[in-house]
Amino acid sequence: MRDWNLKPELDDLRAQGLWRELKPLDEVEGVVVRRDGRELVNFSSNDYLGVSSSKEVREALAQGMAKQGGGSGASRLVCGTHRVHAKLEEAIAEFKKTQAALCFSSGYAVALGTIPALVGKGDTLILDKLCHACLVDAARLSGATIRVFPHNHLDKLARLLETATGRVLIVTESIFSMDGDAAALRDLVELKEKHGAWLLLDEAHAVGVIGPQGRGLSAALGLEDRIELHMGTLSKALGLSGGYLAASRQVIDWLINRARSFIYSTAPPPFLAHAAGEMLKRMAGEEGEKRRQKLREHAHCLRKLLNIPEHPAAIYPLIFGRESQAMQVSKSLLEAGFLVPAIRYPTVARGQARLRITLSAAHDEGQIEQLAGVLGKMVQEKP
Ligand SMILES: *Cc1c(COP(=O)(O)O)cnc(C)c1O
Numbered sequence: 001m002r003d004w005n006l007k008p009e010l011d012d013l014r015a016q017g018l019w020r021e022l023k024p025l026d027e028v029e030g031v032v033v034r035r036d037g038r039e040l041v042n043f044s045s046n047d048y049l050g051v052s053s054s055k056e057v058r059e060a061l062a063q064g065m066a067k068q069g070g071g072s073g074a075s076r077l078v079c080g081t082h083r084v085h086a087k088l089e090e091a092i093a094e095f096k097k098t099q100a101a102l103c104f105s106s107g108y109a110v111a112l113g114t115i116p117a118l119v120g121k122g123d124t125l126i127l128d129k130l131c132h133a134c135l136v137d138a139a140r141l142s143g144a145t146i147r148v149f150p151h152n153h154l155d156k157l158a159r160l161l162e163t164a165t166g167r168v169l170i171v172t173e174s175i176f177s178m179d180g181d182a183a184a185l186r187d188l189v190e191l192k193e194k195h196g197a198w199l200l201l202d203e204a205h206a207v208g209v210i211g212p213q214g215r216g217l218s219a220a221l222g223l224e225d226r227i228e229l230h231m232g233t234l235s236k237a238l239g240l241s242g243g244y245l246a247a248s249r250q251v252i253d254w255l256i257n258r259a260r261s262f263i264y265s266t267a268p269p270p271f272l273a274h275a276a277g278e279m280l281k282r283m284a285g286e287e288g289e290k291r292r293q294k295l296r297e298h299a300h301c302l303r304k305l306l307n308i309p310e311h312p313a314a315i316y317p318l319i320f321g322r323e324s325q326a327m328q329v330s331k332s333l334l335e336a337g338f339l340v341p342a343i344r345y346p347t348v349a350r351g352q353a354r355l356r357i358t359l360s361a362a363h364d365e366g367q368i369e370q371l372a373g374v375l376g377k378m379v380q381e382k383p
Contacts, residue, residue, distance in 0.1 A: 017323035018344055028053050030362040033339060040339040041367050043357045048209050048314045049291040050362025051279060052239035056287075060278035064271030072267035077256070080267030088273040089244075091280055095215060096232075096246035097224045102255050103276075105268050107204055107233035107243035108134040113259030114229065114245050115171070115200070116142040123166035126157060126197075128183065130176050133347075135202060139171065151176075152184050154191060161195040168197035174217035175205040178348050178356060180315030185217055189226050200229040208237025210312050213284040214292060217312070234276045238283060242268050242276060291361035298359045298368055305372035316357040317343070318375075326353035329378055336374045 013019045027034040030053055031042045051057050064084075072080040085103060092101035104110045115138035119125055123144040127135060130151045139146050147164070149156040161168065170192050172183045185201075192199050203216040211220035214237065218224045229251065234242040245255065255262060282288060295314055302316060303309070320326040326342035333340045333355075344353045359368070 017327055030054075031360050031367065035339075038337070040334070040337055041363075041371070043338055043340045043359070043363075043371060045360060046205070046236040046358060047239050047362075048205075048237045048295060048358070048360055049239065049283065049288065050360040051237075051283075051291075054239070056282060057239050057275065057279060060275035061271060063278075064274030068270035068274060070271075071269050074267065075263060075265060076267045077263055082267075082270040082273070084270045084273040084277065085267060088277045088280075091277050092232075092244050093246055095213070095280060095284060096230045097215075097219075098230060098246040099249040100252035101244050101246040102252050102259075102262065103234075103268065103273065104243045104245070104259075104262055105265055106241065107202075107231070107235060109261040109265065110231050110233075110243035110245050111135050111138040111202070112141060113261035113263075114231070114255060115139060115169070116260070117255055117258040118142075118198075118229075118251075119144040119167050119169050124164035124168045126160050126164065126168065126170045128152065128172040128176075130179060131171055131173060132177055132202060132204070135171050135173075135200075144169075151179075152181075154184055154187050157188070158191055161191065161197060164195075164197070168195065169200060170197050171200045171202070173202045173204065175203070175210070175313040175315070177205055177315070178343055178354070179317055180205075180311045180313045182217055182312050185221055185223060189223050193226065198228040200231060201227050202231045204231070204233045204236055205313055205315060207232045208283050208288065209292065209295065209314055214288050215284070220312075234272075234279075238276060238279045240272060240276050240279060242272060294361040295359060298361070298363055298365070301365060301368050302357070302359060302372060305369065306375065314359045316359070317354045318357065318379075319352060319354040321351050321353060323353045326355060329375075330355060332378055333371075333374065338371050338374065340371075 025033045025035050030050055033040050033042045074080040089101045089103055111134040119142050121143045125139045125144045126147045127139060128151055129148050147160045149160060174183050201218060206216040208214040210217055218227050230246040232244055234240045323344045330340055330342035340355050340357055343356045
């Protein structure tokens with residue numbers, strides 16, 4: 001029998017440069033955070049529009065709490081569905097141009113509930129190699145046959161589609177979380193239609209950031225009504241917490257009856273649904289447009305300063321390869337007052353360790369210039 005002493009395995013993680021630990025922030029004020037008594041400029045948050053600590057979100061939450069109180073009391077199917085949940089789902093469906101939508105307690109829970117509800121043994125799931133862990137976990141949980149195509153490699157996808165059996169579901173992100181690049185969505189949609197497959201598109205890093213009204217890559221390309229399953233999160237650009245799946249009425253009815261992470265979990269607090277509804281309105285409106293414009297200007301500035309390729313989104317990886325090197329640069333940046341995480345295995349493949357810079361509309365140009373200046377020097381010194 002294997003013993004329960006985890007020390008050798010923990011030691012091994014340290015030795016490999018793969019050790020992870022939690023480091024609490026003491027204060028957060030927009031992009032400036034305080035940790036261990038030091039002020040740091042945060043380039044690691046997915047709060048792309050810079051709203052999570054804004055006056056607006058505080059007001060929306062306070063208003064929600066004053067009206068609704070704390071927890072929802074039970075799962076959605078028991079007595080946890082409050083009027084604000086239904087209203088938020090209607091607003092999300094309208095935003096995504098679908099018949100209906102369903103909210104979950106997190107984006108992770110969306111994947112875990114939706115994918116196994118729709119495909120199972122005898123069916124085929126085809127994923128882009130760089131899909132987020134929650135999509136991979138959901139695929140495994142479903143019991144369907146799993147096939148993977150190299151990132152954005154549609155020839156390989158086409159070959160996989162030819163031999164797929166049962167219901168066939170393709171799963172991809174629209175903007176990839178650790179690379180910031182986009183799916184080859186137009187060709188992908190053509191391909192799945194040709195084969196009668198369905199597509200689940202995870203827009204976690206695109207919603208709020210790109211497309212008209214921040215409606216994501218599918219909207220930017222005019223492909224919304226050709227995609228069956230739109231997944232997204234309220235935790236990133238919306239600055240709150242929770243996830244959603246937007247789809248046809250039929251699919252949403254099925255999920256209400258079959259998605260286990262939806263059925264067997266207490267409904268998200270009503271005040272959160274209230275705040276999400278308010279933030280969605282703001283994000284789709286003029287205020288969101290202004291923040292997206294700011295974000296685009298920042299991205300342009302960073303790209304020019306670091307001489308890195310054009311991206312549609314707010315995520316910029318600098319790939320070093322070796323875990324220890326990425327860690328070292330991240331540490332030096334910390335000493336210089338910048339919070340930029342090193343992303344390592346197993347989040348990315350071994351030998352693909354990187355810094356992941358994320359921009360926010362709440363940054364100012366000076367902060368981006370300073371980061372680029374420090375980073376430029378470091379990369380020159382440590383080729
Ligand atoms: C963050 C993320 C999720 C999970 O969303 P949460 O609301 O944080 O649980 C899902 N997919 C992708 C691509 C993500 O980056």
